[in-house]
Amino acid sequence: xxxxxxxxxxxxxxxxxxxxxxxxxxxxxxxxxxxxxxxxxxxxxxxxxxxxxxxxxxxxxxxxxxxxxxxxxxxxxxxxxxxxxxxxxxxxxxxxxxxxxxxxxxxxxxxxxxxxxxxxxxxxxxxxxxxxxxxxxxxxxxxxxxxxxxxxxxxxxxxxxxxxxxxxxxxxxxxxxxxxxxxxxxxxxxxxxxxxxxxxxxxxxxxxxxxxxxxxxxxxxxxxxxxxxxxxxxxxxxxxxxxxxxxxxxxxxxxxxxxxxxxxxxxxxxxxxxxxxxxxxxxxxxxxxxxxxxxxxxxxxxxxxxxxxxxxxxxxxxxxxxxxxxxxxxxxxxxxxxxxxxxxxxxxxxxxxxxxxxxxxxxxxxxxxxxxxxxxxxxxxxxxxxxxxxxxxxxxxxxxxxxxxxxxxxxxxxxxxxxxxxxxxxxxxxxxxxxxxxxxxxxxxxxxxxxxxxxxxxx
Amino acid sequence: xxxxxxxxxxxxxxxxxxxxxxxxxxxxxxxxxxxxxxxxxxxxxxxxxxxxxxxxxxxxxxxxxxxxxxxxxxxxxxxxxxxxxxxxxxxxxxxxxxxxxxxxxxxxxxxxxxxxxxxxxxxxxxxxxxxxxxxxxxxxxxxxxxxxxxxxxxxxxxxxxxxxxxxxxxxxxxxxxxxxxxxxxxxxxxxxxxxxxxxxxxxxxxxxxxxxxxxxxxxxxxxxxxxxxxxxxxx
Numbered sequence: 001x002x003x004x005x006x007x008x009x010x011x012x013x014x015x016x017x018x019x020x021x022x023x024x025x026x027x028x029x030x031x032x033x034x035x036x037x038x039x040x041x042x043x044x045x046x047x048x049x050x051x052x053x054x055x056x057x058x059x060x061x062x063x064x065x066x067x068x069x070x071x072x073x074x075x076x077x078x079x080x081x082x083x084x085x086x087x088x089x090x091x092x093x094x095x096x097x098x099x100x101x102x103x104x105x106x107x108x109x110x111x112x113x114x115x116x117x118x119x120x121x122x123x124x125x126x127x128x129x130x131x132x133x134x135x136x137x138x139x140x141x142x143x144x145x146x147x148x149x150x151x152x153x154x155x156x157x158x159x160x161x162x163x164x165x166x167x168x169x170x171x172x173x174x175x176x177x178x179x180x181x182x183x184x185x186x187x188x189x190x191x192x193x194x195x196x197x198x199x200x201x202x203x204x205x206x207x208x209x210x211x212x213x214x215x216x217x218x219x220x221x222x223x224x225x226x227x228x229x230x231x232x233x234x235x236x237x238x239x240x241x242x243x244x245x246x247x248x249x250x251x252x253x254x255x256x257x258x259x260x261x262x263x264x265x266x267x268x269x270x271x272x273x274x275x276x277x278x279x280x281x282x283x284x285x286x287x288x289x290x291x292x293x294x295x296x297x298x299x300x301x302x303x304x305x306x307x308x309x310x311x312x313x314x315x316x317x318x319x320x321x322x323x324x325x326x327x328x329x330x331x332x333x334x335x336x337x338x339x340x341x342x343x344x345x346x347x348x349x350x351x352x353x354x355x356x357x358x359x360x361x362x363x364x365x366x367x368x369x370x371x372x373x374x375x376x377x378x379x380x381x382x383x384x385x386x387x388x389x390x391x392x393x394x395x396x397x398x399x400x401x402x403x404x405x406x407x408x409x410x411x412x413x414x415x416x417x418x419x420x421x422x423x424x425x426x427x428x429x430x431x432x433x434x435x436x437x438x439x440x441x442x443x444x445x446x447x448x449x450x451x452x453x454x455x456x457x458x459x
Numbered sequence: 460x461x462x463x464x465x466x467x468x469x470x471x472x473x474x475x476x477x478x479x480x481x482x483x484x485x486x487x488x489x490x491x492x493x494x495x496x497x498x499x500x501x502x503x504x505x506x507x508x509x510x511x512x513x514x515x516x517x518x519x520x521x522x523x524x525x526x527x528x529x530x531x532x533x534x535x536x537x538x539x540x541x542x543x544x545x546x547x548x549x550x551x552x553x554x555x556x557x558x559x560x561x562x563x564x565x566x567x568x569x570x571x572x573x574x575x576x577x578x579x580x581x582x583x584x585x586x587x588x589x590x591x592x593x594x595x596x597x598x599x600x601x602x603x604x605x606x607x608x609x610x611x612x613x614x615x616x617x618x619x620x621x622x623x624x625x626x627x628x629x630x631x632x633x634x635x636x637x638x639x640x641x642x643x644x645x646x647x648x649x650x651x652x653x654x655x656x657x658x659x660x661x662x663x664x665x666x667x668x669x670x671x672x673x674x675x676x677x678x679x680x681x682x683x684x685x686x687x688x689x690x691x692x693x694x
Contacts, residue, residue, distance in 0.1 A: 135672065158641055160674030174583075185644055186678050234519065236512060258515060258545060426492055444492065444523050447552035450583065451522075454544045455576035456603055458610070 062091040068397050071137040071161075072097035073127065073152050075108045077269070078166060079143025082193065083108070085390045086141065087115045092394060096134055098124035100252040101267055102245075125249060127152065131159040138162060139189075139397055147277045148255045150175035153190065154459055157182045162189040164393045168279045168287035169193075169410045173418050173437060174450030176411035178459045183407040191393040191403035192410035194291040196341060196356075198389035200376045205345060205352045205361045206296040207375045208368055215349030219327045220297060222289035223342040223355065225281040226332055229313040230424035232275035237263035256453035282315050282330065282424070283417040285341050291405065291413040292343045293328050300409040303416045304328060307423040307430040315424050320416065323434070330420065422448045493520040498528060505532050511541055518545035522552055530557045537565045543573045547580045559586045566592050575607040582611030590615060594623040597631060597639065605631065606638035613642025621646035621658070625665045633670075640666050640675045647682055656689035 070092050075083055076099075086092055094112050099105040105123035112121040124130035139162040142152045150170040153163045163183075169192045170176040183190045196202040209217050239261030242250060250262045257276040271277035272284070279287070294300055304320035316332040336344050342355030350368060354361035363369055376387065385392050385404040396403040415437070422445050423430045431440040439445040453459065493501060497520070504517040518536075521529050530553065536546035550558050563586065565577045578596070581589045589611070596608035612620040624643045631639050647662035663686055666679035 158637070160672055181645075185641075185648065186674055187681060234516060258548065259541070443554075447523050450552070452544065452548040452551040452576075452580055452583070455572040455579060456607075458575065458579035458607065 074144025
């Protein structure tokens, strides 16, 4: 769902009576009002109009009708971190969580109940049962392991939910395409968890590039994770008996992936590095850094057309090239950055580099940072995307404008991840057609764009 | 003080682990892509008494390099509870009509999850010849099977599939209806993309009139408007 495909404001004639954005001079329209009016305007559904908060005299509290009802799917360690960002949002009410592991749902319930001071958070185990039962839920936080991100998001969007999905948000090109298609079909808001797109220092770097202050940019550099390899494991850990009391639904945990015997290590996070569950050291950070680079250079609707194989186990030094000649180079290690998930943009008149832990970007000339605060303010004003990734998502849920990390951006940057991985696995240079979304003259590479999913967990 | 020392030691150990992980990537545990010349060996593995894991790995490799030669060996595995998914894993990307025929044949032999998997693969392969059999399965008493048949028809998305979905939309059980509606919307999108806005509009309209959750009717309403506008432009 690229922004260009959606009606984003005045001047768009298509379905203007359903325009979700706030037009000049018109009162704000809530998500529920919007859905109700859209359906009613078609003469097909009757949905009651909502009473505005001001009429209820709620003294700043967000009335229930204006709240976003949130649920969780597979909220574990990382998910709890995201949930900690989400819970303080006053217009959000987290009501239920679903997990194949009982202990994880219990921890989420404890955290949520402690936050609200009640015992209301409901736990579920079966994802399909959860989605069918909770039509009151507006949006879902999907923070399963990588193997489930796309399918869970697709199932959630088909059930009418908006989705915030952790990254890497798809395991294959085919999964990414289906996320895009489903979000578009049901006009769902979707945000992938590339939260650096909503951080000021990374935004400054992107804006320096976008506004031409680095001159003509010829090379962008993207950090890949310093653990695991591009080569993936296919071995099985030793079989162990399932834990007592049905604590883990192993079939659901595996989801669409090939069956393998249970081992506790997998469900404790040890799934990383396995081909069935992970997208390698390239996907681990590339899901972030490729997205950063592709947003910066305006390549959110395409992917590189060339991938150069490097004879090492990790992909370090791989040069990818976009159709316009822009190079994106993959780097592992600390040659360019002192922190994690770094990006660096190099132009004819300067460079900028930024990573986690930096108080501000490194630049070729300090003058580039003199107006950083204004640069960020201008970005927020221009795009409407705020410097909080979860808030940006909730704003989009209400306004129905695409979030900053929308499905097309996710799919195209993850396609770069998948193509780089395939290049490493097949150990040869690759050419990719981002329009047809296929490798050129390489049937074996094309076969790796999708994987048959295990029933019943099929897209 | 003691705590600080402990924390420092822990940090050093953690750093060492991270550095070691970086220096010693997990090589040697992968299943390397096979060369086309190795197809015969992989087929032999599937015909042998080797353990399940080795057969599953052979299927992974055939998924990349397999040819129609492997199809007769993979076909019976579709009926094997433990290997059915991996047989599909290998078959799904192999080009050629023999795979489609094999999957269609399996439709008549399988039930439950194995059948659901095969229906998924038929959809991925866009096998139009499977449409008549898929249409019948929309009435299957097992909702999971009926939903999978609808999903496959939505991916095939030809006129015949669209017609069947539209016809069944009002009569399938409520548990199956959303899957039929989703597939109907997919067909409508395909028709719109193929510059057949009139036919697309008819499909969208059928979804707006069906008893479905609100988001389906909203999606169909948008589609209907788009299709009508496209039809108007064509006049």
